[in-house]
Amino acid sequence: MSVIDPILADVQKPTAQARGLPNAHYTDPAVFAEERDALFGVGWAGLAVASDVPEIGDAVPITFLDIPLLLIRGRDGVVRVFQNICRHRGMILVEEPRKIEGAIRCPYHSWCYSTKGELVATPHVGGPGFNAHKDIDRATLGLIEVRSHIWRDVVWINLSGTAPDFEDAMADVIARWAEFDQPQFHGGADSRFTLTVNGNWKLAIENYCESYHLPWVHPGLNSYSRLEDHYNIEHEDLASGQGTLVYRQLKDDSGQSFADFANLTPQWDAGAEYLSVYPNVMLGVHRDHSFAIILHPDGPGRTNEQVHLYYATADSDDNLRLKNAEQWKVVFEEDIFVVEGMQRGRRAPGFDGGRFSPAMDGPTHCFHRWAANRIATQRAAG
Template identity: 50%
Template sequence: MSKYKPLSSVTNNIEHTNGLGNEHYISEKQFESEKNKIMFQNWCGLSFAKDIPNIGDVKPISFLGLSLLIIRENNDVINVFENTCRHRGMQLVNSPQNGKKNIRCPYHNWCYGLNGSLLATPHIGGIGIHTHKAIKPKSMGLNKIRSHIWHDIIFINISGTANDFTEYYSQLIDRWRDFEQPIKYGGKDSSFSITLEANWKLAVENYCESYHLPNIHPELNKISKLEDHYDIVDSNQYSGQGSSNYHQLRDEKNNAFPDFKDLKDKWQLGSEYIAIYPNVLIGVHRDHIFSIILEAISVNETRENIAFYYAKKLKSTEEINALKKLNLLFWKKIFKEDIYVVEGMQKGRYGGKFDGGTFSPVMDRSTHNFHIWITQQLN
């Protein structure tokens, strides 16, 4: 925490507390601590399953300095491994690959299956001798990273000690039970990324509250007003906001995206936007879902990787393609409007006398909920 109040004070009643101190946003040492105590211990969003759609697709990816490898083993199984050969520690893959039958180390040609098993060890016992009694292939497969896929997001737990995903997030899964059905990535005009010169936590804090709506999103506030919104603070694993006035996107001919099946009436005009701690942001609507994975690049740099999903595989018609593009541009404008405030809060954290700030007991409950969770993880 800062020199003003101890970290434990963050968990006090919202009327009598301050937020996280400056060091949680600007300190390299604190960033490392949070990496180990928060990111490695919990379920974190890594990537999207849509990025490896076919069997044998391989995607190398960096996660907070760890070199990882995502592999689609079959239509139903995606594996995440350390991108490291078990022989001499060589990085196995340095660029995306498609249709692979196996993974070969570029150093000594050791070969692994799509399930991570060690298949071949050329010349390990000498020239032309490919086995050795000291090498036990069954125990030398790639080091597997615990993973779970939900709404096409590949979640990982580096430590391997987090509670079962569906158990830990059962409250949220139940809350959004209506959306437990197949979703389809929109394809072209359905993804983009934004890089922020800010700590990843500020992106979470901004996303989960609607207090800033009139000032930062004036056009959005005309159709989904601040007074239409409510806080979501029913769990200590997530928080966010909801709106009771969602305006479905339609073109001049009244074309719209198909709705998800059998939704309750609340979703005809309702939408919800939740930050799943620590680094995933999701928005659900009657006709589409967007997901944002926050990639913490450094203490003061974050990349938002954003993807859009629909209830059905959309036909490539002129009307649908135009709607997809319109939807992408609508949300891109909103997300880009947030850059100014997220980066502005980062700059403000270098103010030496700033004590973590205060919370509105009415409008900042979602943000305070997130600060409490961070504090509990660090303690």
């Protein structure tokens, strides 16, 4: 692939010679809009978790990259994603999370849709008292569905509708964590929280990719899972991150810990892995719990991080679960100041994107290469 932009060409060089994405990719609204299509629209991005709609009829409106979407669990139990607009005049259908007891009714002219997105009622569309018209074909006017797939409870969406099947696109990561392809249970209200960060979403991904910062940013974590206990993970054009050879299970006062996931190989006895799956999902797996963090960009300089914790059984101990959530919240909050500090640093006109440590920053550079490739491909296509 030829890259016209010499700056993007520098990003794509080997790690020892490369520089990072330039400032505009963190601060410029026009570049943010370009990245919406290049980095989020073409492939699979994380939207929410299926546990957000646990029961039939549950519906949650989500504005994602300024696009109004609706996450809903249909009467058939299937979780779907639709554009949250009526096909009549584009009115927003659902304003707040709620349970759909009957149909999804547009508050403007009362057009109604089933939880599978079918248009089922068009009152007075043919004039007063006439609820049908020969030129209004209900079969072609259902809600616009957004292609979606659920993996590790994350609801992944493909906005363009043109990406390879999820199982093909994510094959390497799915295979890497095949042992964890088993039931996991969301910890409930005390196992979800949202962090708001005044920084570009890419900086959160970049920081999560590497363990280089542990001794200085996470001294508590580094006291037992040291920098030298970590290794880099790179899946080109897909995901990158880190693993640790030392994972310490959380225990309560009586020495009890969470139940383990079933039939794991010995590598997970004291190991754990953390992956940034491009563009916006950060995942972690351990022998006894896992987590998913979904990033929702709010313009170029603000990001909402939605954190969800999962366990191997549905009856995990309440107090231990709360302690685990508090522990992870401390770790994730420790990262906020560096993400926000790097964001402020992107206002320095002389900064050229920075350099990468050839030994420590391979996973972060892997993410930059992916982003540069996607952006260059879109620009080449015109």
